[in-house]
Amino acid sequence: MIKLKVLAVMLGWMLLVPPGLAAPVCATDDLEVEVCLDHPAKRIAALSPGATELVWAAGAGDQVVAVVAFSDYPPAAKNVTSVGSHTRMDMERLLQLQPDLVIGWVTGNPSEQMAILKEMGMPVFSIEPRSFEAVSHTIERISVLAGTESAGYTEAERFRQGISTLKAQYDSADPVRVFYQVWDEPLMTVNGEHLIGEMIELCGGDNVFGSLARLVPRISAEAVVAANPEAILAGGMGEENRHWLTRWTAFPTLAATTQNNLFFIPPSLVQRPTPRMLEGTRLFCEKLEVARDRRS
Numbered sequence: 262m263i264k265l266k267v268l269a270v271m272l273g274w275m276l277l278v279p280p281g282l283a284a285p286v287c288a289t290d291d292l293e294v295e296v297c298l299d300h301p302a303k304r305i306a307a308l309s310p311g312a313t314e315l316v317w318a319a320g321a322g323d324q325v326v327a328v329v330a331f332s333d334y335p336p337a338a339k340n341v342t343s344v345g346s347h348t349r350m351d352m353e354r355l356l357q358l359q360p361d362l363v364i365g366w367v368t369g370n371p372s373e374q375m376a377i378l379k380e381m382g383m384p385v386f387s388i389e390p391r392s393f394e395a396v397s398h399t400i401e402r403i404s405v406l407a408g409t410e411s412a413g414y415t416e417a418e419r420f421r422q423g424i425s426t427l428k429a430q431y432d433s434a435d436p437v438r439v440f441y442q443v444w445d446e447p448l449m450t451v452n453g454e455h456l457i458g459e460m461i462e463l464c465g466g467d468n469v470f471g472s473l474a475r476l477v478p479r480i481s482a483e484a485v486v487a488a489n490p491e492a493i494l495a496g497g498m499g500e501e502n503r504h505w506l507t508r509w510t511a512f513p514t515l516a517a518t519t520q521n522n523l524f525f526i527p528p529s530l531v532q533r534p535t536p537r538m539l540e541g542t543r544l545f546c547e548k549l550e551v552a553r554d555r556r557s
Contacts, residue, residue: 285299285300286405286408288403289402290387290388291389294387296385298362298384298406301407301408302324302360302362302384302407302408303324304326304362305324305325305326305360305362305363305364306326306328306355306360307364308344308350308370309329309347309366310334310347310529311533312365313332313341314338314536315535316364316407317337318413319407320404320409320413321404321409324407325341326358326360327341327354327358327360328342328344329345330343330345330347333529344358347366348369350370350371352374355378356381361384362386363385364386364403367388386402390456391456391534393420393424395456395534396534396538398417400414400416400536401413401414419536420536420538420539427543427546430546431465431546434550436466437466437467437491437553438466438469438488438491439494440469440470440490441493442493442495443457443477443532445505445508448481450470450477450478451468451470451476451477452472452473452475452476453472458471460545461545463542464542464546465546465549466549469485469488469489470488482508482512485509485515486512489515491517492524492548492549493515493522493524494524494545495524495526496532506524520552520555522551522552526544530544531545
């Protein structure tokens, strides 16, 4: 009886505890900083297009009050207040929106502005997923901070399983020498440590610049010709802009050109570390399969 009375008193006290005294929610970001909130975030600022997608993937889209330029997915994100670009935020506008959680981009947001936010005591959760597993883990951590664990963990597992299925499908595929073009002027690609490099490897691709030291190295057209990739894939400035591939038609000695393996990939499906990379990876793998079929 005594134990029951104690339990009853404890339960009654818990029900009377104000929301602000509830147990905090915590998650460790990609800078190894533990971010704790007194309660799940209700007003979230996402400071990159990728962060915006990840917050929505975590089931917290309705809690987003601020985004940056080019946050165009999901479509509902276009209706959220923009606070500038990921490289230069309108700090006054951002602070006016009173976010209780900021999702920052480690290498994309200006460090001085992020430092100001932290000095003001604003919770900043910095992210930069660099692997497929990290994408799932990021969704899970955001969902913890937003109080949307059920939706977030479900989506994270969907992505994880989808990637696992593709990996099994192309595990024994014949290698295809690949050049992936990230940018045109200056000409840029990715190395093997980049998330896109993991995508290339999963699809059975052999990244011709995979061994370069920089994550996103600058290269020359002459270097591409010397590497002689069997397939060239590029995104371009926009979802339907294929002109970046046109330049390679001027190099008839390239295997990718002679075999007509110049493939367009919508950049948002590949260059944003979000669950849509599953669709982008599937498309990437399909293009490399076409390249295999075109071998003489």
